[in-house]
Amino acid sequence: MRNSILIRLFTVLSVFAVVMTSLHLMLQMIETGLFSRVDVTKNLLRYKYLMENETFAAAYYGSLDQSKLRRQSGHSSFPRMPPPLPLLRNLSSKVEAFLEEPVINPHPYGYLHNPEMMCGEKHVDILFVIPSAPENVWKRRKVRKSGLGLYSRLKSFKSVSVVFFLGLPDAHKKQANLTQTIVCAEAEKYGDIVQENFTDVYRNIRLKAVSMLRWAATYCSNASYVIRMDDDVAITVNVILSSIKIVGSRYDNFVLGDVKKDWGPSRYAKNKYYVTKAEFANDTYPPFALGGLLGYPLKTVRLLFEASLRVKPLWLDDVYITGLCAPEIDAVLVSDMGFRFRHLKEDVNGLI
Numbered sequence: 001m002r003n004s005i006l007i008r009l010f011t012v013l014s015v016f017a018v019v020m021t022s023l024h025l026m027l028q029m030i031e032t033g034l035f036s037r038v039d040v041t042k043n044l045l046r047y048k049y050l051m052e053n054e055t056f057a058a059a060y061y062g063s064l065d066q067s068k069l070r071r072q073s074g075h076s077s078f079p080r081m082p083p084p085l086p087l088l089r090n091l092s093s094k095v096e097a098f099l100e101e102p103v104i105n106p107h108p109y110g111y112l113h114n115p116e117m118m119c120g121e122k123h124v125d126i127l128f129v130i131p132s133a134p135e136n137v138w139k140r141r142k143v144r145k146s147g148l149g150l151y152s153r154l155k156s157f158k159s160v161s162v163v164f165f166l167g168l169p170d171a172h173k174k175q176a177n178l179t180q181t182i183v184c185a186e187a188e189k190y191g192d193i194v195q196e197n198f199t200d201v202y203r204n205i206r207l208k209a210v211s212m213l214r215w216a217a218t219y220c221s222n223a224s225y226v227i228r229m230d231d232d233v234a235i236t237v238n239v240i241l242s243s244i245k246i247v248g249s250r251y252d253n254f255v256l257g258d259v260k261k262d263w264g265p266s267r268y269a270k271n272k273y274y275v276t277k278a279e280f281a282n283d284t285y286p287p288f289a290l291g292g293l294l295g296y297p298l299k300t301v302r303l304l305f306e307a308s309l310r311v312k313p314l315w316l317d318d319v320y321i322t323g324l325c326a327p328e329i330d331a332v333l334v335s336d337m338g339f340r341f342r343h344l345k346e347d348v349n350g351l352i
C-alpha cells in the first residue's frame with residue numbers, strides 16, 4: 001500500500017519534471033528565435049533552380065532591391081581592415097626571434113561582412129570557424145539546423161558560437177552577383193558571416209585559413225578554444241568539446257586534429273591537391289593535421305596568424321598552417337580519436 005503511493009508520487013514528480021524541462025527548453029527556443037523567426041532566405045530555397053535557370057535568375061535578381069539589401073546587411077563596399085592586434089608577451093626566445101623575421105605574406109584583405117560584436121555580446125568560450133564557399137547556401141543552412149547550430153543558440157548550453165568564413169564569389173562563375181546577394185541576405189538574417197574581399201576559389205584556401213585565424217585573434221580573443229571545421233563534416237559536439245578540454249589541460253600551445261605522417265605532395269597535375277616542386281620541393285610533408293576538423297587554444301591561433309605572415313606560402317592550408325607554421329611557434333601536434341572525422345555526402349535535395 002505504502003509502496004504504491006510512493007510509486008504514484010514518484011511518477012507524478014517525474015512527469016512534472018519532464019514537463020517543466022520541456023517548457024523551459026521551448027521557452028528558450030522561442031526566446032532565441034528558433035521558432036519565431038520567419039526565414040528570410042526561404043524565398044531563396046529555389047537557389048539550386050536559380051543557379052540553373054538563367055532566365056529565372058535574371059528576373060529574380062532584377063526584382064530584388066540590391067542597395068537596400070546591402071545596406072541592411074551591413075555590406076561594406078569599402079572593405080574595412082581590422083584594428084591592429086595587441087603585442088604578444090611572454091614568449092620563448094626562439095619564438096620571439098622568429099617573430100622578428102620580416103612579413104613576406106601580408107594579408108591585405110578587408111571585411112565586406114563582419115559580425116564583430118559576436119563575441120562581445122555573449123561570453124563565447126568555444127568558437128567554431130567554418131570555411132564555406134559563397135554558393136554553399138545549403139551546407140550553411142544544414143549546419144545551422146544541426147546539433148551544433150542548436151548548441152550555439154540555446155543559452156543554457158556552453159558558450160558556443162559558429163561563424164562562417166567566405167571570400168567573394170568568383171566573377172567567372174554563373175550567377176556570381178546573385179550568390180553575393182544571397183550572402184547579404186544571410187548575413188543580415190543570421191549575423192554569422194565573415195566575408196573578406198579575396199576571391200573564393202579552392203586555390204585560395206590558404207587565404208581563408210589565415211582569415212579565420214586573424215578574425216578569431218582579433219574579435220574573439222577571450223574565447224578558450226577555436227574549432228575549425230569544414231561545412232560538410234559530421235561531428236558530435238560533446239565529443240569535440242570534451243576532447244579539446246582534456247588536451248587543453250595538458251598543453252597550452254597545441255594543434256589538435258587527425259595527424260598524418262609521411263604524406264607527400266601529389267605531383268600529378270590533374271590531382272585536386274597538386275603541388276609543384278617550386279611550391280614544395282621535398283617529397284614528404286612534415287607531420288600535419290587534416291584541415292577538416294582542427295582545434296587550438298586562442299594563444300596558438302594568435303601565434304599561427306603571425307607565423308602565416310612569415311612562412312613561405314603553400315596553397316594547401318592544412319599542410320601549411322599545421323605542418324609548416326606550427327613548428328615555428330612551438331605548437332605541438334596532438335592526435336585524438338575525438339577529432340577523427342568524415343565528410344557528409346552531397347545531398348542538395350535532402351536539404352529542402
Ligand SMILES: *[C@@H]1O[C@H](CO)[C@@H](O)[C@H](O)[C@H]1NC(C)=O
Pocket residue numbers: 053054055056
Ligand atoms: C526558366 O525560367 C523561366 C521563367 O520562370 C521559365 O519560363 C522556363 O521554363 C525555365 N526553364 C527551364 C529549363 O526550367
Ligand SMILES: *[C@@H]1O[C@H](CO)[C@@H](O)[C@H](O)[C@H]1NC(C)=O
Pocket residue numbers: 078079080081108109110111197198
Ligand atoms: C580589399 O580591401 C582592402 C581594404 O579596403 C583593400 O586595400 C584591397 O585593395 C582590397 N583588395 C581587393 C583584391 O579588392
Ligand SMILES: *[C@@H]1O[C@H](CO)[C@@H](O)[C@H](O)[C@H]1NC(C)=O
Pocket residue numbers: 090
Ligand atoms: C609565461 O610563460 C611561462 C612558461 O610558458 C608560464 O609558466 C608563465 O605562467 C607565463 N606567465 C604569464 C604571466 O603568462
Ligand SMILES: *[C@@H]1O[C@H](CO)[C@@H](O)[C@H](O)[C@H]1NC(C)=O
Pocket residue numbers: 119120218219220221222
Ligand atoms: C575580453 O575581456 C576583457 C576583460 O573582460 C574586455 O575588456 C575585452 O573587451 C574583451 N575582448 C573581447 C574581444 O571581447
Ligand SMILES: *[C@@H]1O[C@H](CO)[C@@H](O)[C@H](O)[C@H]1NC(C)=O
Pocket residue numbers: 177
Ligand atoms: C555583377 O555586378 C558587377 C558589380 O556590381 C557588375 O559590374 C556586373 O555587370 C554584374 N554582372 C552581371 C552579370 O549582372
Ligand SMILES: *[C@@H]1O[C@H](CO)[C@@H](O)[C@H](O)[C@H]1NC(C)=O
Pocket residue numbers: 282283284285286287
Ligand atoms: C624532407 O622531409 C623529411 C621529412 O620531413 C626531412 O627529414 C628531410 O630532411 C627533408 N629533406 C630536405 C632536403 O629538406
